[in-house]
Amino acid sequence: MNIIVCIKQVPDTADIKIDPVAKRLLREGIKSMINPFDMYAIEEGLRLKEKLGGKVTALTMGPPQAESALREAVSLGCDEAILISDGAFTGSDTLATSYALSCAIKKIKDYDMIFCGKQSLDGDTAHVGPGIAGHLNIPQIVNVRKIQDIKEGRVTAHRMTEYGYDVLEAELPCLLTVVKDINVPRLPSLKGKMKAKSTAITVWKAADIQAEENRIGAKGSATEVWKVTTSPARPQGKIFEGEGAVDQLVLTLKGLMK
Amino acid sequence: MSNDNLIETDVLVIGAGPAGLAFSIHYANLIGKHNIPLKVMILEKAATAGNHTLSGAVMNLKTLGELLPEVDLKGIPSITEVKQEDILFLTKSNAFGLPYHPKVMSNKGNHILSLGAMVGWLGGLAEQKGVEIFAGVAGYELIFENGKLVGVFTGASGLDHEGKPMSNYQPPTEVRAKIVVLAEGARGHLTKQLIDKFNLTQDKNPQVYSLGVKEVWEVPEGSFAQGRIMHTLGFPLGADQFGGGFVYGLNKTQVVIGFCSGLDYSNPAFDPHRALQQYKQHPQIAEIIKNGKLIKYGAKNIPEGGLFSWPQLYHDNFMIIGDSAGFVAMPSLKGIHLSIKAAMTAAQAAFEAIKAQDTSKERLSLYEKLFKDTPEYSEMYAARNFRQCFTSNLYLGFLKYGINLITGGRGLSLNGKSRLEADYKHCRPALKGRQLSPMVFDNKTTFDKEADVFYSGTKHDEAQPCHILISSAQVCRDCIEKFEAPCQHFCPARVFELSPEAQGNPAKIILHPSNCIHCKTCDIKDPFQNVTWMPPYGADGPKYENM
Numbered sequence: 001m002n003i004i005v006c007i008k009q010v011p012d013t014a015d016i017k018i019d020p021v022a023k024r025l026l027r028e029g030i031k032s033m034i035n036p037f038d039m040y041a042i043e044e045g046l047r048l049k050e051k052l053g054g055k056v057t058a059l060t061m062g063p064p065q066a067e068s069a070l071r072e073a074v075s076l077g078c079d080e081a082i083l084i085s086d087g088a089f090t091g092s093d094t095l096a097t098s099y100a101l102s103c104a105i106k107k108i109k110d111y112d113m114i115f116c117g118k119q120s121l122d123g124d125t126a127h128v129g130p131g132i133a134g135h136l137n138i139p140q141i142v143n144v145r146k147i148q149d150i151k152e153g154r155v156t157a158h159r160m161t162e163y164g165y166d167v168l169e170a171e172l173p174c175l176l177t178v179v180k181d182i183n184v185p186r187l188p189s190l191k192g193k194m195k196a197k198s199t200a201i202t203v204w205k206a207a208d209i210q211a212e213e214n215r216i217g218a219k220g221s222a223t224e225v226w227k228v229t230t231s232p233a234r235p236q237g238k239i240f241e242g243e244g245a246v247d248q249l250v251l252t253l254k255g256l257m258k
Numbered sequence: 259m260s261n262d263n264l265i266e267t268d269v270l271v272i273g274a275g276p277a278g279l280a281f282s283i284h285y286a287n288l289i290g291k292h293n294i295p296l297k298v299m300i301l302e303k304a305a306t307a308g309n310h311t312l313s314g315a316v317m318n319l320k321t322l323g324e325l326l327p328e329v330d331l332k333g334i335p336s337i338t339e340v341k342q343e344d345i346l347f348l349t350k351s352n353a354f355g356l357p358y359h360p361k362v363m364s365n366k367g368n369h370i371l372s373l374g375a376m377v378g379w380l381g382g383l384a385e386q387k388g389v390e391i392f393a394g395v396a397g398y399e400l401i402f403e404n405g406k407l408v409g410v411f412t413g414a415s416g417l418d419h420e421g422k423p424m425s426n427y428q429p430p431t432e433v434r435a436k437i438v439v440l441a442e443g444a445r446g447h448l449t450k451q452l453i454d455k456f457n458l459t460q461d462k463n464p465q466v467y468s469l470g471v472k473e474v475w476e477v478p479e480g481s482f483a484q485g486r487i488m489h490t491l492g493f494p495l496g497a498d499q500f501g502g503g504f505v506y507g508l509n510k511t512q513v514v515i516g517f518c519s520g521l522d523y524s525n526p527a528f529d530p531h532r533a534l535q536q537y538k539q540h541p542q543i544a545e546i547i548k549n550g551k552l553i554k555y556g557a558k559n560i561p562e563g564g565l566f567s568w569p570q571l572y573h574d575n576f577m578i579i580g581d582s583a584g585f586v587a588m589p590s591l592k593g594i595h596l597s598i599k600a601a602m603t604a605a606q607a608a609f610e611a612i613k614a615q616d617t618s619k620e621r622l623s624l625y626e627k628l629f630k631d632t633p634e635y636s637e638m639y640a641a642r643n644f645r646q647c648f649t650s651n652l653y654l655g656f657l658k659y660g661i662n663l664i665t666g667g668r669g670l671s672l673n674g675k676s677r678l679e680a681d682y683k684h685c686r687p688a689l690k691g692r693q694l695s696p697m698v699f700d701n702k703t704t705f706d707k708e709a710d711v712f713y714s715g716t717k718h719d720e721a722q723p724c725h726i727l728i729s730s731a732q733v734c735r736d737c738i739e740k741f742e743a744p745c746q747h748f749c750p751a752r753v754f755e756l757s758p759e760a761q762g763n764p765a766k767i768i769l770h771p772s773n774c775i776h777c778k779t780c781d782i783k784d785p786f787q788n789v790t791w792m793p794p795y796g797a798d799g800p801k802y803e804n805m
């Protein structure tokens with residue numbers, strides 16, 4: 001079972017500071033981490049490998065610093081790590097990102113499953129996983145909370161829905177995006193950290209993965225960002241106090257329902 | 259244990275503080291000049307080197323210059339020279355300058371810095387020299403073979419509260435080394451076990467500690483000058499307690515405020531966190547922070563016993579360096595430069611031992627021999643009886659210290675070696691009259707422990723066995739009976755909560771281990787020695803960065 005896990009490096013939420021005047025995210029000195037959902041994707045890949053054999057390759061598109069996310073993935077147990085990084089990717093939206101990742105996956109060629117997180121912490125679109133499957137023309141199951149079975153070239157998985165879950169079956173190779181219910185991610189061991197220091201990270205440029213120039217970066221993006229605004233601060237909640245608070249609350253709620 | 263989880267190295271260093279890093283850098287320098295492969299690795303429990311570091315700090319840069327002759331020390335982040343120095347005696351509402359400044363306490367030419375930032379910087383230099391630092395990994399358990407130390411296990415992860423493996427279980431890694439260097443800082447968890455096993459404190463004074471509780475404040479420019487340092491005695495402590503405050507101007511808008519309390523106090527209700535909060539209400543301090551904002555909180559112990567409290571510094575296959583041994587000179591309250599020097603002499607001994615393929619205690623005794631020839635040893639020797647002067651009364655202490663200065667540090671004891679008693683033996687049964695009145699925290703300049711802990715950035719994986727071990731529940735009940743649970747007061751992070759007697763159930767202690775900021779006070783001060791601090795999962799704990 002050869003598995004590819006797509007991971008994204010995102011700003012560390014514990015570290016996020018907002019410029020109080022400009023009301024913008026302060027990026028200098030902000031630490032990064034692996035997108036939380038992707039930690040579950042890595043863990044699921046590792047568990048399948050431990051059960052069925054094969055290898056796990058971590059793949060990311062990002063700036064050169066994204067190498068640290070890949071090293072963390074190796075410290076957890078991934079066998080190989082590939083960074084696709086090139087000035088030509090700058091400005092990619094989710095369409096261009098998923099195209100670029102799919103080009104890299106075509107170059108890797110030998111794979112049975114691809115894991116992605118459900119969505120990213122910063123971009124939050126949940127486009128990239130399905131986008132990759134689309135570009136590769138392979139089946140996908142999103143929001144997977146459990147893999148029930150893998151046999152005879154097919155996977156059966158539970159897709160989380162708002163009301164419960166669906167049981168879906170798909171042919172391999174297949175792309176799965178995972179939610180946090182699927183497992184509990186491990187912590188890296190010292191042995192893993194040691195391996196992470198010595199593992200070579202493969203870096204591919206746009207030309208290496210034969211990505212068409214006009215399908216990547218700003219040129220290959222279907223979206224255009226017009227304006228970025230911060231959402232207004234939420235007004236403070238109303239507090240009902242003292243005698244008659246419950247009646248007042250009920251009245252207010254009734255008023256809201258009209 | 260399968261070979262899959264085995265790592266072998268020449269030298270394994272536990273702790274990437276100034277001592278562990280200085281050791282590794284000097285060892286790498288020595289090896290570099292010879293044809294021996296460099297095999298030295300450091301385990302550090304913090305997520306990155308510097309995250310668990312907390313100090314004052316006013317530093318004497320001399321030994322760092324000797325360690326790094328090729329490096330410009332101006333490159334240390336946020337370093338500033340001491341420009342102005344005061345020692346004040348505080349009463350409840352007044353402050354008096356001390357008439358006499360002993361020369362050993364002068365900080366002329368020293369520098370103020372954040373030790374956490376310095377350690378981060380030093381870690382970078384060590385890695386450039388080929389030292390492998392593994393942050394987020396704690397040394398958890400010692401490995402012995404034929405009665406000798408041969409390595410260390412890291413902790414397992416993926417355990418439930420009872421310690422049973424869960425689906426994400428990861429086994430420990432076994433690290434085998436020819437020499438293990440203990441640089442865990444004060445009250446090292448592995449060091450403590452080695453001291454016990456090999457009886458390394460026989461005929462020595464026990465180590466004694468002060469807990470330093472510290473905050474960093476952002477203040478408007480002009481509130482406290484960059485490069486100014488202020489040390490205080492007196493308020494809020496009475497004359498029967500050892501301790502004092504410090505205020506350092508780190509830069510134009512950041513000031514460090516800390517309060518150190520000797521853990522040899524006897525009132526079980528005494529609370530070192532509260533002492534800092536009271537300290538900030540003194541007009542002298544309140545004025546500095548009145549328009550300021552708290553940005554960081556933390557606490558850590560200082561080993562103050564001096565050289566008569568050193569354990570034997572070496573044994574077969576291991577050496578103890580830095581605060582784990584107690585390279586701190588009182589009264590100047592300096593440990594960094596002494597730890598660096600001792601680490602360098604230990605590195606020399608390790609290098610000779612690896613070269614000769616002989617890591618016996620006889621070979622490693624070179625470490626102590628070399629250190630005893632340094633001026634830094636003389637500095638510690640002069641202060642060898644200092645802390646012993648201040649075990650009963652502050653004024654009497656000054657008198658004794660005066661005699662100490664006249665007699666060249668000897669004091670009045672017959673053999674020139676004054677005794678000390680372990681901190682935990684000082685608790686006296688709770689006296690109703692000495693209960694402290696409740697303090698009101700305004701959340702602007704004074705904070706309760708929960709609020710302060712938030713500013714330490716501490717976090718722990720909730721799914722793991724509790725890392726604060728209580729050996730006996732019965733002893734715990736006896737302690738509540740006799741001392742009214744001093745742990746609820748001495749812990750600066752409110753890890754221990756006393757749940758009062760209710761509905762026929764006796765009073766008991768509830769633990770909140772996630773709050774822990776790794777200061778080790780519980781391990782030191784618990785009157786029955788019923789508490790053992792264990793390392794939690796790697797990378798858990800405070801996130802000090804600039805403390």
Ligand SMILES: Cc1cc2nc3c(=O)[nH]c(=O)nc-3n(C[C@H](O)[C@H](O)[C@H](O)COP(=O)(O)OP(=O)(O)OC[C@H]3O[C@@H](n4cnc5c(N)ncnc54)[C@H](O)[C@@H]3O)c2cc1C
Nearest residue numbers: 006061091093094097116117119120123124125126127128
């Ligand atoms: C309208 C719009 C405009 C944008 N413009 C720009 C721009 O001009 N410049 C710019 O730099 N960025 C831009 N971005 C951000 C960038 O396109 C997205 O961050 C990126 O495409 C991933 O989308 P996402 O974060 O929503 O991921 P999601 O689709 O929410 O992520 C789902 C999963 O896909 C995988 N994944 C996502 N991204 C990667 C990756 N890079 N490598 C490997 N796996 C990944 C992970 O498994 C992740 O859990 C823009 C985004 C949007 C929505």
Ligand SMILES: Cc1cc2nc3c(=O)[nH]c(=O)nc-3n(C[C@H](O)[C@H](O)[C@H](O)COP(=O)(O)OP(=O)(O)OC[C@H]3O[C@@H](n4cnc5c(N)ncnc54)[C@H](O)[C@@H]3O)c2cc1C
Nearest residue numbers: 273275276277303313314316397443470580581592593594
């Ligand atoms: C409040 C306070 C003020 C001080 N002021 C000054 C001053 O002004 N000037 C001065 O010179 N000195 C001062 N000191 C003393 C000085 O900080 C210490 O002497 C110095 O930090 C000792 O360095 P160390 O490397 O031995 O220990 P530490 O700095 O404590 O470093 C030990 C490291 O080991 C790690 N560690 C511990 N156990 C393990 C384990 N089992 N596995 C993995 N890692 C582990 C810890 O996380 C830590 O990073 C002060 C100390 C305090 C607490």
Ligand code: SF4
Nearest residue numbers: 749774775777778780
């Ligand atoms: S539990 Fe112990 S080590 Fe942790 S903060 Fe409290 S006293 Fe310090």
